[in-house]
Amino acid sequence: MNALAATSRNFRQAARLLGLDSKIEKSLLIPLREIKVECTIPKDDGTLATFVGFRVQHDNARGPMKGGIRYHPEVDPNEVNALAQLMTWKTAVAAVPYGGAKGGIGCSPGELSRSELERLTRVFTQKIHDLIGINTDVPAPDMGTNAQTMAWMLDEYSKFHGHSPAVVTGKPIDLGGSLGRDAATGRGAMYATENLLAEYGESIPGSTFVIQGLGNVGSWAAKLIHQKGGKVIAVGDVTGALRNKSGIDIPALMKHRDEGGSLKDFHGAEVIDVAELLVHECDVLVPCALGGVLNRENAADVKARIIIEGANHPTDTEADEILDKKGVIVLPDIYANSGGVIVSYFEWVQNIQGFMWDEEKVNMELQRYMKSAFQHIKAMCKSQNCNLRMGAFSLGVNRVARATLLRGWEA
Ligand SMILES: NC(=O)C1=CN([C@@H]2O[C@H](COP(=O)(O)OP(=O)(O)OC[C@H]3O[C@@H](n4cnc5c(N)ncnc54)[C@H](O)[C@@H]3O)[C@@H](O)[C@H]2O)C=CC1
Ligand SMILES: O=C(O)CCC(=O)C(=O)O
Numbered sequence: 001m002n003a004l005a006a007t008s009r010n011f012r013q014a015a016r017l018l019g020l021d022s023k024i025e026k027s028l029l030i031p032l033r034e035i036k037v038e039c040t041i042p043k044d045d046g047t048l049a050t051f052v053g054f055r056v057q058h059d060n061a062r063g064p065m066k067g068g069i070r071y072h073p074e075v076d077p078n079e080v081n082a083l084a085q086l087m088t089w090k091t092a093v094a095a096v097p098y099g100g101a102k103g104g105i106g107c108s109p110g111e112l113s114r115s116e117l118e119r120l121t122r123v124f125t126q127k128i129h130d131l132i133g134i135n136t137d138v139p140a141p142d143m144g145t146n147a148q149t150m151a152w153m154l155d156e157y158s159k160f161h162g163h164s165p166a167v168v169t170g171k172p173i174d175l176g177g178s179l180g181r182d183a184a185t186g187r188g189a190m191y192a193t194e195n196l197l198a199e200y201g202e203s204i205p206g207s208t209f210v211i212q213g214l215g216n217v218g219s220w221a222a223k224l225i226h227q228k229g230g231k232v233i234a235v236g237d238v239t240g241a242l243r244n245k246s247g248i249d250i251p252a253l254m255k256h257r258d259e260g261g262s263l264k265d266f267h268g269a270e271v272i273d274v275a276e277l278l279v280h281e282c283d284v285l286v287p288c289a290l291g292g293v294l295n296r297e298n299a300a301d302v303k304a305r306i307i308i309e310g311a312n313h314p315t316d317t318e319a320d321e322i323l324d325k326k327g328v329i330v331l332p333d334i335y336a337n338s339g340g341v342i343v344s345y346f347e348w349v350q351n352i353q354g355f356m357w358d359e360e361k362v363n364m365e366l367q368r369y370m371k372s373a374f375q376h377i378k379a380m381c382k383s384q385n386c387n388l389r390m391g392a393f394s395l396g397v398n399r400v401a402r403a404t405l406l407r408g409w410e411a
Contacts, residue, residue, distance in 0.1 A: 003082035003291055006317045011085065014393035015401075017384050024401055027409065031084060032065075032099075033057040036077065037127035039105060041119040049116075053124040055103035056084035057137055061403040064135050065101035066091055066341060068142025068170075069149065071117075075104035079291070083142075083312055087341070089396030090334040093373050096345040099400075101137050103128075109144040118152050125156035132157070134166045134352075140344050141170040143215065143290075147182065151175050166351035169344035178347035180362035181340075186220025186288075187363065188339015189310045190228065191370040193284060196306065196331050199378075202283075205229030210282040210304065212236055213289030214263075217310045217337065219254060221286055226250035230284075236277040237263060237289070243280065244269035279303060287314035294319040302328060309333035324387060332389040334396060335373055342369045 001009070008029060015025045035055040043049050054077060057065045067087035070080075080102050088100030105124060109117060132139060141150055150168040154175060157167050165176035173179065180187070190204070197203055209230050211222050214237045222232050231247040240263045242248065249268050256266050264271055278285065278293060279301040287293050288310035294302065299319035307323065307330045309315065315323065315330060323330055346362055373395075380398075381391035 001317045002078050003313050004078045004085070007082040007085050007313065009317060010389065010393050011089070011397060014390060014397045017386065017390065017394050018398050018401070020397070020401055024404060028059065028397065028400060028404065029085075031056050031058045031081060032060060033131070034077065034081070035128060035131060037124065039120055039123045039127065041116060041123055043116055044113050051105050051107045051120060053103070053105045053127065054080045055128050055131065055137070055139075056080045056101060057131075058084035058100040058102075059088040059400060060099035060136075061400050061407060061409065062092060062099055063097035064099065064133075065137040066096075066098035066140070066344065067100055067102040068140045068340075069145050069153075070102070070104035070142040071107050071109040071144030071149075072104065073106060073108050074290075075106040080104050082291075086312055086334055088400060089393055090338050091341055092396035092399040093334050093377065093392050094338040094342050094345075094369060095373065095376075095399075096342055096369075098138075098341070098345065101139075102142070103139060104142070117149070121149050121152040122156045125153045129157050129160045132167060133161070134164060134348075138166070138344075138348060139168050140340070141216070146170075146216070147172045147177060150177075166348050169347040170340075171347070176347075176351050178343055178350055178362060179357065179359040180366070181343045181347055182216070183220045183224070184343035184362075184366060185217045185310070185337050185340035186222075187224055188342060188366060188370055189217065189221045189286065189288075189308055189336050190224040191339065191367050192331055192336045192374065193225070193286075193308050194228075195371060195374040196308070196329070197284075207231070207283040208233050208281075209284045209286060210234040210277060210280045211286045211288060211310075212277055212293065213287065213311060214257070215288070217340075218286070218288030221288055221310055222250050223254065225286075233282060234272065234277055234280045235263075236272075236274055240264050241272045241274045241277040242266060242269035243272045284308060287311045290314070292316045294323070296322065299323055300326070302326070304328065307331065309336045312337065320389065330387070330389060332392045335377055335388075335392045338373065339366055339370065342366055
C-alpha cells in the first residue's frame with residue numbers, strides 16, 4: 001500500500017471511530033489544491049536541467065497551511081499528497097493554528113552544486129510565489145532542504161511581495177529564524193519519548209536506543225537523548241550503520257562527522273549491515289529518515305519494544321499491523337515529530353510580533369505543547385479504546401472536522 005493509500009486509510013478509520021458524516025469525510029480527504037510546476041535551470045556547465053516541483057495544499061480549516069519542502073529523488077505526487085495530509089492532522093494534534101501542506105522537488109540534492117540548488121530553489125519559488133503567503137501557506141525545511149534553502153525562498157518571495165520573513169520558517173537566525181528551530185524536531189521527539197516512557201514508569205536514562213537517519217532530526221534526537229543519559233547503541237544513515245553495545249559516544253561521532261569523517265571510519269563503534277539497524281535489539285527504535293522503512297520484510301523481526309516515529313510515515317500499513325500484534329508500542333509521526341512544526345509556529349509568531357524569544361522560552365513552550373498533545377492523545381485512546389496512532393489520528397481529524405463545521409463549509 002502506498003503512502004497516500006495508507007494515510008487515507010488511517011484517516012478513514014479515525015473518521016469511522018468518530019462517526020463523521022460521509023460528506024465531511026470526503027471534503028477532508030480531498031486536497032484543497034495540488035500544484036505541479038516545471039523548474040528548468042542552467043547547470044554550472046551551461047547545460048539545461050529540468051525538474052518537477054510540487055506543492056500540495058491539503059486543508060486550511062484551522063488556519064494557514066503549513067509544511068516542509070523536500071528535495072529527494074523519490075518525491076512524487078503520491079508521496080507529497082500523503083505528507084500534506086499528515087501535516088493537516090499533525091498541526092491539529094499539536095494544537096497550532098494551521099492547516100496542512102507539503103512540497104518538494106524530485107532531485108538529488110547531493111548531486112547539485114550550491115549554486116545549482118540556489119537557482120532551483122529560486123525558480124521553484126517564482127512558480128509558486130502567488131500561491132503561498134503568511135496567511136495562506138507557509139513552507140519550511142524537510143528532507144534535503146535546510147535553513148539556507150528557506151533563506152533563498154524568502155529572498156525570492158520578497159522580490160514579488162516585499163520583505164516577508166513570516167512566509168517561511170526554519171530560516172537562519174540572521175533572517176528572522178527562531179532560536180531552537182534547528183533542534184526542534186529532534187527535541188520534540190525526545191520530549192515525546194520522555195512522555196511515553198513515563199507512562200510505563202521508565203525514563204531515557206536506563207533505556208537503550210537505535211536511531212536511523214543522522215540528518216536534522218536524527219542527529220538532534222541522538223544528541224539530546226545522549227545528553228539526557230540514554231544509551232544510543234546503534235545509528236545509521238544512507239552511508240552505513242554502526243553499533244557499540246556499551247553506548248556510542250554521540251558528541252565524538254558528531255565531531256568526527258563535522259570534521260568530514262564518514263560513519264565507517266569512526267573508531268568508537270563497529271560497522272554493521274544497514275539492514276540490521278532496524279531489527280537490532282534495543283528498548284526504543286527511532287526511525288528518522290525515509291518513509292516505509294518498516295514494512296512486511298522486516299516488521300516481524302523488530303526487537304524494539306517502542307518505536308518513536310521521528311520520520312514521516314516510516315511504518316507502512318502492513319508493518320503497523322504486524323507490530324501491533326507483536327505488542328510493539330508505536331508513537332506516531334503526527335505526534336512524535338511535531339516539535340518541528342510547533343517551533344515553526346513560534347517562529348511565525350515571533351516574525352509577526354517583531355519580537356525574538358530566548359531559546360529557553362522556545363524549549364519550555366515546546367515541552368508544554370508536547371505534554372499537552374500527549375495527554376489529549378491518551379484521553380482519545382481511552383475514550384475510543386484504540387492504539388496511539390488511531391488516538392492521534394482521531395484527535396487531529398476531530399479538531400479539523402469541528403473547525404470545518406464551525407465555518408459552515410459542510411455540504
Ligand atoms: N526537518 C524537520 O524539521 C522535520 C523532518 N521530518 C521528517 O524526518 C525525516 C528526516 O528529515 P530530516 O532529518 O530533515 O532530513 P535530512 O535530509 O536532514 O536527513 C535525512 C537523513 O536520512 C538518511 N537517509 C536517507 N536515505 C536513507 C536510507 N535509505 N537509509 C538510511 N538512512 C537514510 C540520510 O543519510 C540523512 O542522515 C523525514 O521523514 C522528514 O519528513 C518530520 C518533521 C520535521
Ligand atoms: O516546520 C514546519 O512547518 C513543517 C515541518 C514538516 O514538514 C513536518 O512536520 O513534516
